[in-house]
Amino acid sequence: MTESRSPTRADTALLQADGVGYRYPRRRGESAAPPAVLDGVDLAVRPGEFVAVLGMNGCGKSTLLRLLAGELTPDAGTVRLSPADDVAPVPLSGLSRRAVARRVAVVHQSLPPLPGLSVAAFVRQGRYPHEGAWGALRRSTGAPGEQVERALDAVGLVGDVHRPLDELSGGERQRARLALALAQSAPVLLLDEPIAHLDVRHQLQMLALIDELRRTLDLTVVAVLHELDVAARAATRLVALAHGRVVANGAPADVLDAALLRTVYQVRGRVVADAVTGRPRCLVDEPV
Structure with missing residues (x-):
């Protein structure tokens, strides 16, 4: 019998x-609705990850980030956020803006x-999700506060x-x-x-x-x-978007290749291993 685990x-x-x-x-004056920026996107972000979202201009990268932050409401599907560590994600629509901001910080x-x-x-404005408008106003002319000083340091x-x-x-x-964003003391950082x-x-x-802060402060970064x-x-x-969908999702060495360069960026090129670090490097030759 297989042993179950939590x-x-x-x-x-x-x-x-x-x-x-x-x-x-x-927009005003447009006769037809614009095409969908994102269509059927699935993405799960787990603790401690550094997820890079890639794609050409206009492919929906920033829109996806704003949806994950709750700044936009999806036309289809659901964005979910874990309200506490080790708690299954719940729909953003069921959380208040301050509750979301306690868990997700955004750097535009x-x-x-x-x-x-x-x-x-x-930087003190980052304390609003925890202290509210009155607390932020009360501190506006005083000392920065411990959390703000730590963030600045x-x-x-x-x-x-x-x-x-x-x-x-x-x-x-x-x-x-x-x-x-660090002053918000949120475990998820969207950049x-x-x-x-x-x-x-x-x-x-x-x-x-960013990577040092991710490791030392136990952050999750997108x-x-x-x-x-x-x-x-x-x-x-790496998560790559094209035509409103996720077309690649995995470790850099697993997803970066000539096919991705062509599909996502519409260029011909090669991906080689760096002679010193072993990490993948992209050599772009010409547009498709």
Whole structure:
């Protein structure tokens, strides 16, 4: 007789999409509804993973991230989130916005203009899911607070608490956005192109920081990335989208090949093992 066992933490998905579809609303003046951006997407994200979402511009990567965060509601299927460790995921529709924010933190590509706002005041907003608007207001002119200070220290900005946010460099702003997400104390971190607009050195530093935080803070990361070699270097799993569907899902060495380059990116190319690291590297030759 086979011995039964209770599910472990690694067995339980923290976040998952089941048959998710989405199309953006018809714009004024359009005679027909736009085509679906996503159609029947299935994805389960388990504790401790670093999942990189890949695909061409417009394939639905950022839309999928917003659906996983509960910022958009799917037209079909269900997005589920585990409300606590070792608890099976439940539909996002059954959770409040604050409950979702306690479990999922999102780092978007850019910031709106925030003139005069200090780094500490910006990062302190990450405490709203736990303290509410009154708690955030009460702290707005006081000390940053333990969680905020820890978040700033983790990203190397603890000495910049009083600097205006709009005086930071591009890389520093990206770290400030990451600190805000860390201040939420959420176990799942969703990153929309976290290395966009950064030079190569700062790209490597940012990804190394994200991976270090994932391991030391026991986070689960889902990131939209464009750079295939960078994704293969950083992620534990790659998920590639094309035509609104998942067309590849697995470890970098298992899914990166010439067929994926052609199907997902419409280019001819080769994938080779790096002579030093052994990781896959993509050599692109020409458009299909």
